[in-house]
Amino acid sequence: MTDKPRISEEVLLKVDSISLSFGGVRALSDVSFDIRKGEIRAIIGPNGAGKSSMLNCINGFYHPQEGRITYKGRERQRMLPYEAARQSIARTFQNIALFKGMSTLDNIMTGRLLKMRRGLFWQALRVGPAAREEIEHRAKVEEIIEFLQIQAVRKMPVGRLPYGLQKRVELGRALAAEPDLLLLDEPMAGMNVEEKEDMCRFILDVNEQFGTTIALIEHDMGVVMDLSDRVVVLEYGRKIADGTPDEVRADQRVIDAYLGVQRVE
Amino acid sequence: MAEDLGRTRGPTDMDPTLPDTLPKLLVRNARDMADRCAMRAKEYGIWREWTWAAVLTETRAIAAGLAASGVGRGATIAIIGDNRPHLYWSICSAQMLGAVPVPIFQEANAAEMGFIIDHADIDLAIAEDQEQVDKLLAIRSRHGRPRTIVYKDGRGLTDTAGSGLISLDALRQLGAAQPETLDSAIAAGQGGDLSVLLYTSGTTGAPKGVMLSHANVIAAAQGAISFDGLTARDEVLAYLPMAWVGDYLGSYAQSLVAGYCVSCPESGATLLADLREIGPTYFIAPPRIFETLLSDVTSRMASAGPLKRRLYDGCIALAQRVGGKILEGGPVALTDRLLYRLADAIIYGPLRNALGFSRVRRAYVVGDAIGPDVFRFYRALGLNLKQSFSLTEASGFVCLQQDATVRADTVGVAVPGITLRIELGGEIQVRGDGTFLGYHKDPAATEAAKTADGWLRSGDTGVLDPDGQLRVIDRAADIGRLRDGTRFTPKLIETRLKFFPYIKEAVAFGDGRDHVACLLDIDTGAVGGWAERNGVVFSGHQELAGRAEVYRLLADCVEAVNRDLAADPAQAGQGIGRFLILPKPLDADDGELTRMRKIRRMVIAERYAALIDGLYSDRDHVTLNTRIAFDDGRVTVLEADIAIHTIGRTS
Numbered sequence: 001m002t003d004k005p006r007i008s009e010e011v012l013l014k015v016d017s018i019s020l021s022f023g024g025v026r027a028l029s030d031v032s033f034d035i036r037k038g039e040i041r042a043i044i045g046p047n048g049a050g051k052s053s054m055l056n057c058i059n060g061f062y063h064p065q066e067g068r069i070t071y072k073g074r075e076r077q078r079m080l081p082y083e084a085a086r087q088s089i090a091r092t093f094q095n096i097a098l099f100k101g102m103s104t105l106d107n108i109m110t111g112r113l114l115k116m117r118r119g120l121f122w123q124a125l126r127v128g129p130a131a132r133e134e135i136e137h138r139a140k141v142e143e144i145i146e147f148l149q150i151q152a153v154r155k156m157p158v159g160r161l162p163y164g165l166q167k168r169v170e171l172g173r174a175l176a177a178e179p180d181l182l183l184l185d186e187p188m189a190g191m192n193v194e195e196k197e198d199m200c201r202f203i204l205d206v207n208e209q210f211g212t213t214i215a216l217i218e219h220d221m222g223v224v225m226d227l228s229d230r231v232v233v234l235e236y237g238r239k240i241a242d243g244t245p246d247e248v249r250a251d252q253r254v255i256d257a258y259l260g261v262q263r264v265e
Numbered sequence: 266m267a268e269d270l271g272r273t274r275g276p277t278d279m280d281p282t283l284p285d286t287l288p289k290l291l292v293r294n295a296r297d298m299a300d301r302c303a304m305r306a307k308e309y310g311i312w313r314e315w316t317w318a319a320v321l322t323e324t325r326a327i328a329a330g331l332a333a334s335g336v337g338r339g340a341t342i343a344i345i346g347d348n349r350p351h352l353y354w355s356i357c358s359a360q361m362l363g364a365v366p367v368p369i370f371q372e373a374n375a376a377e378m379g380f381i382i383d384h385a386d387i388d389l390a391i392a393e394d395q396e397q398v399d400k401l402l403a404i405r406s407r408h409g410r411p412r413t414i415v416y417k418d419g420r421g422l423t424d425t426a427g428s429g430l431i432s433l434d435a436l437r438q439l440g441a442a443q444p445e446t447l448d449s450a451i452a453a454g455q456g457g458d459l460s461v462l463l464y465t466s467g468t469t470g471a472p473k474g475v476m477l478s479h480a481n482v483i484a485a486a487q488g489a490i491s492f493d494g495l496t497a498r499d500e501v502l503a504y505l506p507m508a509w510v511g512d513y514l515g516s517y518a519q520s521l522v523a524g525y526c527v528s529c530p531e532s533g534a535t536l537l538a539d540l541r542e543i544g545p546t547y548f549i550a551p552p553r554i555f556e557t558l559l560s561d562v563t564s565r566m567a568s569a570g571p572l573k574r575r576l577y578d579g580c581i582a583l584a585q586r587v588g589g590k591i592l593e594g595g596p597v598a599l600t601d602r603l604l605y606r607l608a609d610a611i612i613y614g615p616l617r618n619a620l621g622f623s624r625v626r627r628a629y630v631v632g633d634a635i636g637p638d639v640f641r642f643y644r645a646l647g648l649n650l651k652q653s654f655s656l657t658e659a660s661g662f663v664c665l666q667q668d669a670t671v672r673a674d675t676v677g678v679a680v681p682g683i684t685l686r687i688e689l690g691g692e693i694q695v696r697g698d699g700t701f702l703g704y705h706k707d708p709a710a711t712e713a714a715k716t717a718d719g720w721l722r723s724g725d726t727g728v729l730d731p732d733g734q735l736r737v738i739d740r741a742a743d744i745g746r747l748r749d750g751t752r753f754t755p756k757l758i759e760t761r762l763k764f765f766p767y768i769k770e771a772v773a774f775g776d777g778r779d780h781v782a783c784l785l786d787i788d789t790g791a792v793g794g795w796a797e798r799n800g801v802v803f804s805g806h807q808e809l810a811g812r813a814e815v816y817r818l819l820a821d822c823v824e825a826v827n828r829d830l831a832a833d834p835a836q837a838g839q840g841i842g843r844f845l846i847l848p849k850p851l852d853a854d855d856g857e858l859t860r861m862r863k864i865r866r867m868v869i870a871e872r873y874a875a876l877i878d879g880l881y882s883d884r885d886h887v888t889l890n891t892r893i894a895f896d897d898g899r900v901t902v903l904e905a906d907i908a909i910h911t912i913g914r915t916s
Contacts, residue, residue, distance in 0.1 A: 142309035147420075152534035154310060201421075208423060 010037045011070075012181060012213050013058065018067035020053055020237075027053040028064065028237045035181070040207050040214045042224045045234035046257060051217040052094065054234065055183050058215065059091055060084040072180075085114055090179035092170045094186045094217075100159030104169050107158055108144055111176025112137045144172045147209075148202060164195035171202065175210075182206070184216040188223055196220070200227055221258065225249060233257070273733045274684040280487065283522070285456035286479040288324075288361040290521040292451065295321035298524050301497060304350045307531035307539060315350065317524070323351070327433070328358035328447055329440025334389065334413055334431075338363035338453075341385045341462065343411060345369045345378070345401075346393025348503040348529045351417055351433060353517055355391045356507075360460060360479075361451050367462040367474075368508040370860040371397065372853065377472070379404040381464050382411060385474060385705060389413040391433070395421035398430065405429075456480035462705055463510055465657045474705030475510075475657045484698030485660035486518040488680040492665050493627050495547060497524035500624070502545045504530055509861060511631050514661040515549050540621030548628040552635040552760075553862045555650070558620055559639055560766030564791040568798060580612040581645070588613075588645030593669060613646045622648050629653045629665065633863050634737070636760035637673040644671065652676045654737060658714060658721055659683070660699030664735045675734040685735060688716075691726040693735065743866060745776025751838035753781065755866075758839065761829060765822040766791040770851050770858075772869050773841070774877055780842030782880035784873060785819055786851050792818070807905065810846045816910050819846060823912060842912055843880050847873075848905040849893060876907065885909050 013035040020028040028050045035041045043051050056062040058069065060079035068075050071087065090111070098107050116133065145151055148168050153161055158169050167187060174182055187203065188196045200223060206212050218224045224231060225245040233241040233254050241251040248254055284290050294303065299318040306313055315323065336342060342359045344366050346352050356366040367385050369378055371393070382390070382404050390411040392398050401414050416422060417433045431439075460479040464472040489495070503516035520527045525547075530539035566577050587601045597605075617623045628650045630640070635652065643650040651666035654676035663685065666677030679685045683697040700721050703711035714722055726744070727737045738744065738754070745753045755773040758781065762771040770786035789806050792815055796803055803809040827840040851857040856868050870877065872891060879887030886908045893903050 139309065142311075146309060149532070151310070151531045152538070155538075205421060209420065 008037045011035070012037045012072065013215075014068075014070040015054075015058070016068040016070065018054075018057060018064045018069070020050075020057060020062060020064045026237055028057070028234075030067075031234065031237070031239045032067075033232045033239065033242055035213060035215055036230075037213055038207075038211055039229040040203070040216065040227055042228035042231045043215065043217050043234065044219060044221065044224050044231060046219070048236075049234040050237040051219075051234055052185060053237075055091070055185055055215070055217055058084075058181075059089060059183060085177065088177070088180040089183065090174040090177040090181075091183035092167070092174050092185060092187060094189060096163075096166045096170055098158045098166060098170055098173070101157055103155050104150055104153050104158055104161070104172075105141060105145070105155060107169055108141045108172045108176050109137065111173035112141065114177060140178075141176060144175050147175075147205070148172050164191050164198070167191070167195075167199065168202070171199075171206075175206065175212075178210075179212060182212050182214045184214060186217055186219070188218055188220055196223060203227060272684065272686040273679050273729055273735075283483065283487070285483070286360065286451075286454040286458065287460060287482065287518060287521055288357055288451050288454060290483070291317070291321055291324060291357055294521065294524055298497060301524065302526045303520070303524075304353070305526060305528040305543070306350050307529070307535070307542075310531075312528070312542070320350075320354065324354040324357045324361065325447055326437045326440060327351070327355055328361040328450075329445075330433075330436035330438070331358055331364070331389070331440070332362055332446070332450075333439040333442070334436065336362055336364050336389060338450075340364040340389070341367050341387045343367050343369055343382060343385075343387045343390035343392075344507060345390060345397045346371050346417070346507075347533065348505075348507055348512070348516065349393065349417065350529055352391065352393070352507060353503075353527070356461070356517065360454070361447060363450060363454055363458065365459050365462055367464070368506075368513065369464065370506050370508045372506075372860055373400075374854060375400045375403045379408055381472065381474075383408045385462055385464075387411050389415065391415045392417075394418040398422060402428070454479070456483070459702065461513060463508065463513060463657055473707060473710060476702040476705055477510075477660050477699075478702055481660045481699045481701060482514065482518045483522060484682050485662065486514055486522040488682040488697075488699070489514065489662050489665070490519055490523045492662075492680050493547070495519065495523045495525060497526075499523065499525040499546045499626075500543060501525060501527050501547050502530065502540055502543050503527045504533075504536055504540075505550070506860060509632075510657040510661050511549055511655065515547075537621065541618070544621060544624035546624050546626045548622070548625050549631050549653075550628070551632040551861055551863075552630055552639070552763075555630065555635060555639055555643060556763055556769075559642060560769075560788055560791050562616065562620075563766040564794045568794060577612060580608040581642075583608055584613060584645035584647075585641065588647060589641060589671075592644055592647060592649060593671060609647060617646060617648060625649065627651065627668075631655055632861055634756055634760055636764040638761070638764040640673050654693075654725075654735060656695065656721070656723055658701045659695050659697060660701065663693075663695050663697075663723075666734075670732065670734065672734070675730065675736045677735065678733045679735075685729070686720065687727060687729055691728075691738070693723040693725050693727040693737070694720040695723060696720050747775050747781070747839065748777060748779050749838070753839050754836070757836065758783070758826065758830070758841065759864075761826045762822065765819075765825075767795065767818060768822060770864060772851075772864055772866065774870070774880070775839065778881060781839050782877070783823070783841050783844040784847055784869070784876060784880075785844055786847050787815065787819070789850070806850065807848045807903075810848050811905070811908065813908070816846065816908060819844070820910055820912065827912065840912075843909055844912075845876060845880060845887070845907050845909045847876075848889065848907060849891075849903060852893075855893065879907075879909055885911070 011034045016032050018028055018031045043054055045051050057064050060081045063078050145154055150168055158166055188199055207214055231245055231248045233248055235257045240253045241248050284293055294317040300316050302314045303317040303320045304315045342364055344352050344355055359366040369381055378400055388411050390401050398414055398416050412429055414430050415433055415436050419432055456479050458479055459476050460482050461477050462474045464474050505512040516527045528543045530536050583604055587597045587605055590597050628648055630652050651671050653662055654664040655662045662680050663683050664677040665680050686694050688694050725737050727735050729735055743755055747753050753775040758773045759771040762768050767788055768785055769788040772784045773781055775781035787810055792809055801812055801814045823841050823844055830836045830840050853860050858864055876887055876889055886906055889905045889907055891903050892900050
């Protein structure tokens with residue numbers, strides 16, 4: 001699947017020998033992989049394998065003690081989440097993190113925050129250039145609403161929406177930032193089959209239509225194999241496999257990790 | 266054959282100067298009402314408008330594109346998708362070229378759609394999006410048609426090269442390069458030409474293609490327009506399937522004749538919000554829509570606070586008592602009149618507004634019988650809801666109720682241009698300019714549908730009241746008798762059951778049996794809400810349908826219906842003896858309902874034969890083994906153990 005024309009050989013993000021510990025717990029040790037521009041890259045592994053920690057490192061939320069992360073050709077030592085956002089990395093969360101009392105529309109609008117050029121003062125007045133800008137942003141948000149087919153809940157407070165729709169709104173907010181790299185933390189968790197299928201469709205469409213590079217964490221193997229171009233498998237904080245879904249599926253260590261073969265130390 | 270049981274004829278006041286085809290009407294409107302709004306659609310959250318002049322431009326552009334792709338006189342073109350402006354324009358552009366549009370139910374699965382594509386020899390299909398295109402591609406691999414697939418929304422369609430797929434925009438560009446020959450094509454059209462092929466979903470058998478000419482449709486449109494005095498100032502929301510005669514008339518032909526504006530909702534899911542924003546003045550809907558809206562209101566009120574609930578209950582009781590009479594201008598005491606006025610300000614008005622009915626001048630129930638209680642509820646609220654009788658083969662409306670003589674048990678008088686008679690056997694027969702040309706490729710069925718002296722058989726039995734109002738008894742074939750000779754009218758029992766918000770569908774059996782028995786289908790939303798309020802735990806539809814508490818809830822509904830039936834001397838004796846709750850909703854994908862959501866009695870009887878046997882045995886539960894089809898064509902087997910409730914016995 002790596003020979004799809006839309007995926008270039010250009011590396012967007014490179015993770016080099018990352019290690020991360022919390023006190024005595026080693027969450028990640030010596031993990032390296034890269035994400036190519038335009039691909040859907042999955043990070044999978046059993047519970048506690050270090051998947052979310054990996055995503056948090058990329059996102060700048062955690063700072064690995066060892067190793068380097070190179071994004072868009074620039075190596076970085078320490079980066080804060082808002083800097084990551086400024087460099088066009090957007091994400092969704094395993095536990096939905098939306099403003100429950102705000103409408104779908106307003107929640108997605110918050111994703112435009114970094115794109116707003118006028119200051120708070122002008123925006124509050126809603127006149128002149130700020131008003132024109134608001135219309136531009138609103139148009140972009142409406143495109144996303146149409147894209148994700150959530151027109152019917154446009155004005156509804158997200159707290160009242162079913163879980164699957166909230167997940168979709170969260171994806172919408174991440175898309176509103178027009179990211180170059182989209183990080184999805186278990187986008188399918190807790191969904192029924194139909195909701196999962198819808199979400200898969202949306203992820204593929206985002207990738208195809210906007211050319212967005214996507215890194216996603218998921219523990220539903222079936223979903224990952226259908227969706228991804230390449231897969232990294234983590235276990236106990238180590239990388240045990242990396243390759244196309246077919247390669248990974250055939251890897252004996254992956255089979256062992258997932259089937260829980262008794263470990264002989 | 267001249268002998269019959271009554272005859273009535275609507276007044277005729279047709280306008281002879283009217284253009285004789287639908288495209289010519291569009292040309293007239295673009296000339297006479299160029300700047301008037303003809304169509305509206307919500308896109309990206311904003312209502313966009315097209316004037317008649319703009320609609321003509323758009324339609325001509327599509328027509329030129331179709332002509333460039335080889336569509337000519339007599340060709341058939343499938344139209345598949347939700348109600349969108351460009352699909353209505355596509356219908357008209359096909360007609361400009363003398364081609365025949367064939368709208369197909371957008372929910373139809375590949376097999377149903379394939380039958381029509383094949384039967385109507387369709388070479389080109391205009392589809393909304395990837396969902397429809399996928400079905401069409403599957404159909405093409407089986408039937409070899411349609412050769413060309415035009416799509417509007419290209420999302421998800423990446424690899425289209427060489428597959429006969431073309432976007433609507435690209436199609437227009439094809440047309441832009443062609444020399445203009447459209448005017449002569451439009452002028453060549455005649456009233457007697459075939460204007461559309463409408464495949465009736467039918468409650469029995471395979472779909473049949475009803476052929477309607479321009480003259481048929483224009484006559485029918487004029488009849489409905491003159492009956493209700495519709496003008497260019499009316500507003501209509503186009504939300505019913507485009508493949509249905511009611512939408513073809515209401516959202517297309519009548520709009521062309523009267524010049525009124527048609528609005529397309531953003532999506533099926535936003536319908537209620539769009540209804541409220543547009544505030545249509547003329548509204549037609551099958552009973553299911555009114556039932557759903559009512560059970561929505563009822564179950565939302567059930568979870569409101571006690572004060573609100575008492576206020577609502579009190580006002581509804583008052584409305585039930587005097588609302589209908591006030592609407593018809595009948596005698597009502599002054600105090601009641603004042604109280605109604607007050608209640609209108611605080612409850613009825615806001616409720617009508619919330620439902621999107623605040624501007625409705627006339628609303629009609631179409632397609633099937635509505636429960637008398639549901640009907641009275643809306644009338645009581647001050648909505649001018651009326652009943653009607655329509656036939657696809659007669660180009661739509663046959664009877665409509667007049668404002669002053671609305672009754673729950675009739676469907677009104679013959680519309681202008683229609684003559685009605687009741688044959689000796691009781692069958693309603695119709696003659697008028699709207700009577701169809703025939704069934705496509707089925708002369709035998711066409712012959713069977715008409716009498717020797719040229720009247721159209723409706724297949725329904727009815728009675729003409731002295732004031733000319735038609736009373737439809739039931740589908741002739743459905744009426745039966747219980748073993749003791751009591752007349753059994755399933756539809757009447759079913760519509761009464763469906764008044765309860767908890768019951769979405771009901772199917773009654775009893776012909777040749779000792780007693781009446783019912784299969785009930787619960788409304789997941791309403792029963793689910795009730796379950797939540799009453800602490801009944803469930804994980805899904807099937808479990809909910811099997812709960813003993815839900816059985817008790819529905820037993821109360823059934824007993825209430827039995828009391829009503831017993832109180833009515835004409836209906837006594839057909840009380841329901843036993844019932845069970847179906848573990849899965851009745852579904853059009855399984856063929857249990859038509860695409861217009863009418864029950865297919867024969868299919869249900871066959872499919873649930875084991876359940877019906879159980880109902881007429883002395884067992885108190887029965888096992889069901891059945892196949893369920895999903896939207897995407899997957900099929901699974903459902904196995905369930907279903908309880909049977911006997912009325913009067915506590916389980």
